Amino acid sequence: MPEEIRLQAYMANCGVASRRKCEEIITSGRVKVNGIVVDKLGSKVSSKDVVTVDGRIIEKEEHVYYVLNKPRGYVTTLDDEFGRKKVIDLFAKEDLAYRIFPIGRLDYDTQGVLLFTNDGELANKLTSPHSNVEKEYLARVEGKAGKEELAKLVRGVVINGYKTKPAEVEVIEYKKDTNTSLLRLIITEGKYHQVKNMCEAVGLPVKRLTRLRFATISTEGIAKGEYRRLKIHEVKQLYNL
């Protein structure tokens, strides 16, 4: 008997999207198993079953992994209701033969490291709230970051009733003429607008944000708007985090 796994895990393995996103796709009624709509979570399937999403059969495909140096002015979502430029459009046609999606997200006006894959299992592992994956940012903030603000950022600040986990923070420079500071932050969470909200909470609004590193991967040697495939040893490192 082929091994049975949860439908959303099977879909993620086939590169449809992350496991969480696949759950949404199931409950929105877009998935059929052997011709029958399955819109409740809890079903299990094996390689013997025919699974379709929006009428298209999904099958396990070769996994691919990329790192993009995201420019500002691009949305991370795969479609945008306002018609803004999308990160996925930066990929060459042949790389889009794989159904790749971003691992996590960056804001429209944030630049830097953004990973892409069709490997739902790895995406899930890296974005899970328990993953503790390090993300390193450079933030240009308004005002002078003093000891007190830094200490608060390091200890954790309260945003919408939630206290952020301890972070590493240092001031790289203070520019008197513009009254701005450049901060380097390493955080292990990935909540929506996390860095902007953290800095805002200590009175240092973010003007520009760059992600320098996601786990072990940086944009070193990659021009803005360009991308490269990850090497096998880099993928292994991400799996072993």
Ligand code: URA
């Ligand atoms: N934190 C933010 O506020 N924005 C990003 O794009 C990434 C982290």
